[in-house]
Amino acid sequence: MGLFLEMLLINTATAFLLAIVVWLFATLPVLRNRPKLRHCLWILVLFKLVTPPLVELAILPDWNEKVGSRGNPIDTLEPNESQNHVRNGDAPTKSQSRTTDLGEVSDQHSQANPIASVTKPSETEQGVTANALSDHAAFHFNWSLIIVWIVGSLMFIGYVFSQVVRLQKAIRLAGVIDATLSDKARQIGDGFGINRATPVYLVNSALTPFLWVAWSGPKFVLSRSLIEQLNEEQLECILAHEMAHYVRRDHLTNTMSLLFVAVFWWNPVAWWARREMKMTQEACCDALAISRPNTSRKVYADTLFQVMDFLNSERTLSPALASRFVGTSSPQWRFEMIASNKVSHKLPWWSYPVLATMVAILPLVPTPVVGQLSETRSIQEAPQSIVQYRTSSRQLRVPVTLDDESRKLVRSFELFASTDAGANWSKVATCPSDGKFFDFEVMADGKYWLALEVALILEDPNPVATIKCTPEMLVIVDTSNTAQIRKTIRNSTKLGVPTDSSGNEAWQTNPLQSAAAEATTAAHNGIPTNSTPTNSTPSDSDVATSSLLDGTWQLRSMTIQGFEIQRENASSSWMETFEQPVSIQGDHIQHGQSSSVGEVVVNETTFPKQITVFVKDELLEFRGIYEVDGEQLSVCINGNGKDRTRPSEFVSGPGTANVLLKLQKVSQPRP
Amino acid sequence: MVRKPANVTETELAIMEVLWARESCEIREIVEAIYPEHTQARHTTVKSLLDRLGEKGFVESDASKFAHKFSAIVTRDVYVGQQLQRLADSHFDGAWTPMLLTLIDRVEMSKKQRDAIRKIVDGIQ
Secondary structure (H helix, E strand, C coil), X not given: CHHHHHHHHHHHHHHHHHHHHHHHHCCCHHHHCCHHHHHHHHHHHHHHCCCCCCCEEEEECCHHHHHCCCCCCCCCCCHHHHHCCECCCCCCCCXXXXXXXXXXXXXXCCCCCECCCCCCCCCCCHHHHHHHHHHHHHHHHHHHHHHHHHHHHHHHHHHHHHHHHHHHHHHHHCCCECHHHHHHHHHHHHHCCCCCCCCEEEECCCCCCEEEEECCEEEEEEEHHHHCCCCHHHHHHHHHHHHHHHHCCHHHHHHHHHHHHHHCCCCHHHHHHHHHHHHHHHHHHHHHHHCCCCCCHHHHHHHHHHHHHHXXXXXXXXXXXXHHHCCCCCCHHHXXXXXXXXXXXXXXXXXXXXXXXXXXXXXXXXXXXXXXXXXXHHHHCCHHHCEEEEECCCEEEEEEECCHHHHCCXXXXXXXXXXXXXXXXXXXXXXXXXXXXXXXECCCCEEEEEEEEEEECCCCCCCCCCCCCCCCEEEEECCHHHHXXXXXXXXXXXXXXXXXXXXXXCCCCCCCCHHHHHHHHHHHCCCCCCCECCCCCHHHCCCECCHHHCEEEEXXXXXXXXXXXXXXXXXXXXXXXXXXXXXXECCEEEECCCCCCEEEEEECCCCCEXXXXXXXXXXXXXXXXXXXXXXXXXXXXXXXXXXCCCCCCCCCCCCCCEXXXXXXXXXXXXX | CCXXXXXXXXXXXXXXXXXXXXXXXXXXXXXXXXXXXCCHHHXXXXXXXXXXXXXXXXXXXXXXXXXXXXXXXXXXXXXXXHHHHHHHHHHCCCCCCCCEEECCCCCCCCHHHHHHHHHHHHHCC
């Protein structure tokens, strides 16, 4: 759509410039006495309106990008631009390995959810939403313009058709044919090489003499009162002029130009070119008529003058009609041309190569487009090459596939993300050479273009040059749907009456309150297991399960809101919590025989180390920090599974949901 | 304000064609000229059309006899002239009808412009 509008605008501008040149040069002798050449040039002006954009010149700035309302990011993807705007200063030049691929995106606790085709995401991130709204408005605006355009053209054509029918009917009724004038017209036609009957109709109206070209052939219509004022020689001049129209096939040229105006009814250049074309058409017919043997220029000019006087004296002109030809279109010029003995009805020999060159060059007038369009288009034409996924989680896991032999040459894999279709890149995750996937978290819903970079062992670990990112994957994060599901499930889930193991009701009072209550529930569910503190986000570095955590752990103490409960002093209500072991195997975590099995993800690259426990069945996510000291494990974890805040130190103070756990390893992991 | 000449429909024009061909005629004659046979419904239709043409000023009736006689007031030639004139008022320069090729467009000129052109014409040898 954008390119089409650009083509229309540049064609209009070019046609306008060409029209000005032709109009100015028309006063020079080289065109003044050559009406046929002028006529051809005006036709070229009309044709310029529809020439396709064969040559594009990438000189226009991308205004959309500057105001932040660019269209579909894929449509405006500009790889070169992205190459020069890498934000991360530590991003070195990497050699990309085409044998290294990003796998299917999945959230960190669910299966991959690739989509074959992108469905419109419900973007909530502000920038993305603004882009979507802008796209939406532009789409409707463009289509509204096109509909108005088409309706206008159809109305124009309908009106022309109705006028043609009316005129055809009127002429059909004009049954009075003047035999003498018809014979004279036939003789004039013979002189032009037209061998067919040309009836002349006489009507009782003060009309200009005209030729009507019907399917059955040309028909002359003359005003009876006019011919009574003219002598035979003058009548021949009139018939010769009208016959010249038919010889030149002006009715075909006029039909073509009318179609141009019907299509470009909104374009003043089209109307201007058509009007000038018709004026030069009359001049051409004058030149052709006076080129007949034994035709007097003076008689011809005098005939025109008399007809003009007749039309003006017979009736009052309507103001609209009268004002149309005043000014630069004065007929004085036409009379001056007739008076000149240098006027020619033929094209000069040199005009053929000139016109042919113009025909060849006009479509090649470059169309200014937004910078780097050609490269942009190469991306546009292959949007399918960018794999697209949709996920409802902000915790993303992107597998990296590479054969083991090649991995020996790799120092690390790095994942870069862009939220603006490649204009700017940020490193979001690093994966060691033996890593199988990137785990990272995005901060908001929206579109994320991902690019993989590979650092080789053989390369300089601290290069200076900027990175060259090429988008390989588009991930659309949309958690709004998940939130709705969670809300629905929560609203329909009710707690039943608690019982002991034998089925008897066992009411007990929980000594903790408010925020601590939820943390306590989390602790009962066996969430706290691994641990150690942190104050940075997990998306900054590797995320993997630590083998140090594997094994079975016994809870030694638990501190909630500054209140510490030790295993030895725990009341009977807490005994079960303390007695049941916590087992960690890989990324699985389980507390006692609880049916709720969680998934644990740790980040060892931060200080303190981070741990996140997911309980998928309850749609909860517990974030914490941990520290391993020999057989001792300390974990401080946010007991509110809906709160994404992560503790930064191993403290459980009053008014917080943080739970401080201390565990003792009681057995090694299973082989 | 100059009143535009009235337009006639195709059906009315068919009746006018009959009236133009005959000096005057009764409704029955018009019905038989247009339709294959005379019926009361067709008679009524033609009567209505003649009334409408009378209101437009195209037809007059002679009620001196039992069977009214109708005749055309506007001749074919005048009608065609009116129609062409009407079209000329709006677009006779050919702007709307590409098959129409005129000799000269009407122009409104001042006396000074007209004199200048006259001078050019007189100066042609």
